[in-house]
Amino acid sequence: MKSKTIRRWSFIHTWTSLVCTVFLLMLALTGLPLIFSHEIDHLLGNAPELREMPADTPQLNLQQLVDAAQQHRPGEVMQYFGYDDEDPNAAFAIMAKTADTEPNSSHTFMLDARTGEALETPSANGGLMLFILRLHVDMFAGLPGKLLLAFMGLLFVVAIVSGTVLYLPFMRRLKFGTVRQDKSTRLRWLDLHNLIGVVTLTWCLVVGVTGVISACADLLIAAWRNDALTTLIAPYRDAPPLTQLAPATRLLDIAAEVAPGMKPDFIAFPGTRFSSEHHYAVFMKGGTHLTSHLLTPVLIDATTLQVTAVAERPWYMDAMGMSQPLHFGDYGGMPMKILWATLDVLTIIVLASGVYLWVVRRKAANRVAETAEASA
Secondary structure (H helix, E strand, O other), X not given: OOHHHHHHHHHHHHHHHHHHHHHHHHHHHHXXXXXXXXXHHHHHOOOOOOOOOOOOOOOOOHHHHHHHHHHHOOOOEEEEEEEOOOOOOEEEEEEEOOOOOOHHHOEEEEEEOOOOOEEEOHHHHOOHHHHHHHHHHXXXXXXXXXXXXXXXXXXXXXXXHHHHHHHHHHHHHOOOOOOOOOXXXXXXXXXXXXXXXXXXXXXXXXXXXXXXXXXXXXXXXXXXXXXXXXXXXXXXXXXXXXXXXXXXXXHHHHHHHHOOOOEEEEEEOOOOOOOOOOEEEEXXXXXXXXXXXXXXXXXXXXXXXXEEEEOOOOHHHHHHHXXXXXXXXXXXXXXXXXXXXXXXXXXXXXXXXXXXXXXXXXXXXXXXXHXXXXXX
16 A cells, blocks of 8 residues: 555544544443443342232233323323333333423333333433433433534544554554564554454444434434325324324234234324324334334324324334444343443443554654754
């Protein structure tokens, strides 16, 4: 590779890395506990537990659970409802003052699907883990914070690509994995920086790209609402406002009839950003690890309970659905979480060593300049 090209790639790698490093260190440090968020919640006693009951205890129907939720938080409306994947007797309700209340101002709690008993989930509404999650997702700055982190993620991807380009000629001079122990501290750290960077290359690209997609989730949802959803609900454009909702009792059965082989993930109630003013939206998912993150919304008229549409998934909504489990490594059990945590720690070492190498290089350059000036 020509020296001019090397200098150009070196400039790109250095400055894209430096600009995003502080943000990436924050993301890597906050991402580490988020990988084990469920385990930490149990350790801190923030995970509600259902009462022991006979295994054949019947469950309440959906409307009875909605009524139980509204009794628990009178004066609020149901936004979303869903069942827990790990415990079929656990249901989650999200409620707020109005249907269009933004997510960070809503209240999440658990319901016992057999009794309707409400159990608070502290970690979903406050506390240490929610603080870490908000810091990781948007730095408490809402959409501007998410877009800033998305831009930093793009810089991270560029830094990875440029670093790979620079490392290719380096590999021709030394065997892979060589760390020159007999050289200076700076060169030893340079070798470690390059080695760990190559080892974590694929993972960093996956986490970087999925992080960018997740950070743009609000924009993707808005695009889906303005494009696909608007077309589907066009016949209701001039419909009068709803005065009363039809009971939600049979929503899951109705959705299962038009989406065979799928199971419900969550229900968006009328007026929320995942439905319309006149529809229940039952989001159905597949039964495999892959398809369980690909959601198909079934729109049901909130007055007549007639299915009005089974929406096709745009590619960008599929990308968004797949990005979160890949980003946090929460689809392969504890072995996957441990692997993700290990790679996260290695990435922290790469980022920190990169800053160290830049500082040392700047000091060396300044000393050379001072020596040259003194000689002149």
